[in-house]
Amino acid sequence: MALKAQDFKTDAHNDWCPGCGDFGILNAIQQALAEMQLSPEQVLLFSGVGCFAKTPHFVNTYGCHTMHGRSLPFAVGAKLANPNLTVISLGGDGDGYGIGAGHFLNTGRRNLDMLYLVFDNGVYGLTKGQASPTLKRDIQTKSLPTPNINDAINPLAVALAAGYTFIARGYAYDGKGLRGLIQAGINHRGLALLDVLQPCPTYNTINTKEWFEGLEMDEETGIKKAANPRLYRLEETGYDPVVHDPNNSQEIAQKMLQAFQKSQEWGEKIPVGVFYQITLPTYEDRLKERVPALKQYTAATMPIYDRESGTPAVDITKALSELRVC
């Protein structure tokens, strides 16, 4: 029987604010998984800490709501221990680019076959609206006593430099587009970053749904219309993010340059879609080359003992012989 989005929902109580961008992303995740017909039992979600981090509780798959900033290393451990699972790591902009920034960079060095999806709303919502690493300088959201004194980081440019092999940006309320990006990120054989812009209706009073979508009220009808949307889709502009020949260093340099340039666009026009993609050997591939048993097993499923007798499966006689002195 075909799986539906409903099959990926749970009855856990959802306490997000009305209008929160998290809802759009949650729906897109559930729909994307259903459309891909992934068995819920084969999917393992990890999240850090923040409003967004409750997401795994609302998705009917295996889920771990971990520590602030640590979604990635938890997910890396799980994925490397059992690469047969579809592992998705969820982060927040404060969680993933602030306290967890070291993992954001270093996971880029590993090219695991995994999607890292970051809920990016520019504020620390759960602690009442402090500036996050993606809030632009001089912006003063509702709960900031003074305008933001820090510059913002550009997660897409950082991911490019760190070695992510799929880099994309989505928007929380672009259901169809976001679904497609999630699926592309999961299908990408390698490490994918999907940064998802989302309004925080409670604390980010600047980058609102109206701001992103250019919504203006029609005075006569009272209906909001997208008069001048800031967001536009890269694929509609003929932009080609893909490195077609991963052995061609010139093509790589050109595609990286193009992605970097696109990542700098902000303000009146903001691109969404895939910025960069290259297919390279994964960390799992490299591990298999080193540890012969991984060609047949995973660390999680390797037989370690005889279930009946409890006898350990491994024989260390040879290693002990090397240490034997008499």
Added chain:
Amino acid sequence: MIGGWQGSGVDSSANTFARACAAGGLFVFGKREYHSNIKGDHSYFQIRVSEEEIHSHIDEVHLLATFDKETMEVHKQEVVKGGGILYDPSLFKPEEIGRPDCLLIPIAYSEIIQATAKEFHREKDIMKLQIMKNVISVAVSLGLVGLDFDLLKTTLEEIFKGRRAALAPMNVWAARKAYDYAVKDYQSEYPHRLKRRSIPASERRIMMNGTTATALGKVVGGCRFQTYYPITPASDESEYLESHPEFGVVVIQSEDEIAAITMAIGAAVTGARASTSTSGPGFSLMAEGLGWAGMNEVPVVVFNYQRAGPSTGLPTRHEQGDLKFALSASHGEFPRLVLAPGDLEEYFYDAIDAFNYAERYQTPVIVLCDKALANSTETIPWYDLDGVHIDRGLLLSDEELAVLISSEGTYKRFKFTESGISPRSVPGQRGGIFWKTGDEHNEVGHITEDPENRTKMMIKRMKKLDVAAREIPIEKKVNFIGDRDADITLVSWGSTKGAILDAMEVLKAEGIRANFLQVHLILPFPTEFVAQVLSRARRRVNVEMNYSGQLAQVIREKTGIPMDASILKWNGRAISQNEVVEGVKRVLKEQESKVVLTHGT
């Protein structure tokens, strides 16, 4: 004792000497001391060899091998009267050494190396061949104590094999020359001898250090996922595992220790037996992760090789300063087991037990190792795997999970049970979906702040510790060694064990009867047994490598029984057999209540 600047081959010459002695059936204990530096600073290796079983080092040096000035200056006063000192005559005149009471043995290292180079037509490599000073000093040493050259020859041929096989004849040739020189000119004047021990056919002995012992224990114990961030002295363990891919262990060098523990937890969630190894500073960073694993009942195993703290402390030196931290690291309350192995056999078997406990009680297990044993080389009996078994606790097979679901309807990862332990599924299993969260949660794992649930969940988690205390046999918790009716009861934990056992023999010969209570499992604490032993003890003395007597504090907290005196040491150097003897005498004869030991260079 052999010394030299770091990177000059001190370790390899000490190992060569130790292996040659061990091949002759002798018992060996080696202690390695080095600076936090890559090249240039002074380091030394002390090898104790005996025809009887030994487990520790002693303060006296009977033979000192030097090839630089610093080793001579730092260590010459440690040599006993009548002991031997090997020196390079191009660096010293004998009278400059200032030890006319010792046998001074000049070794013309350069001459022997030049002769070797000539013999093997390697004159152009003369600089590279300087490293042979090591083998020369080893050969002279073996000649002096009267051990057969064959032992060294075989050892060198074992060391120089494979890609390095071409180097064997040259080293053997140089060694022979040096050995003959020592035997001919000096052996008769040197008073100390070692005799080969005949080895019973049934006896098999191995020689290794602490990090190799734990690594092998992990392999047997089913660890298939190990993470680490480089740190002294723990990294050696991970590097051993990484260099033996045939065991199937996935070894990941993480970006920091927070990642090291969280990756290990992520792996453990999927059902892999997972572990991380670190030292003090790294263990501090792991605190939050430990709490998450405790909250979510994840079996993760953490090895902390203690070294002198706080902060960076003495990064290459020894201390047992992390006990109380390990007992309470991370905020809030959750169950954990803390093991403190005291010798290289316990390092191995505890590694296996640690994973069994972690899975049986579904909670983090901390194993407190230390620098002293991590870097000690010892001959021990071949590891017997007969009684070893793997216990995965309530980890469900697919069939068991299906049966459970058919009888109970839905699967609940944190189901309330009598023991507090709930059947455990892993991702990928049909019907086993769970949620884990650092927040307090209900039986399926969803967040709840309900006060009644909170009360029950805390009880559920914490009572697993009571179950562990009941189930784990007493012989895994404590060792009580020696005469029950002793003059003095030494109480300790961890690597002091060797020095205490050896000192007890010395004390016995001097008419002082000591017994030894080793607390091996520190959490859950074996309260009843410890209280029973201590309440009958004539004189209770804790021996610890820290400032404040941390075990004594724990014992007082758990049993109400105070120590009569303490023998403590925190100068970064491991405790010697002599120091334990000295400490006991100062307590018994001088009535000192706090003995602070300071030996070691």
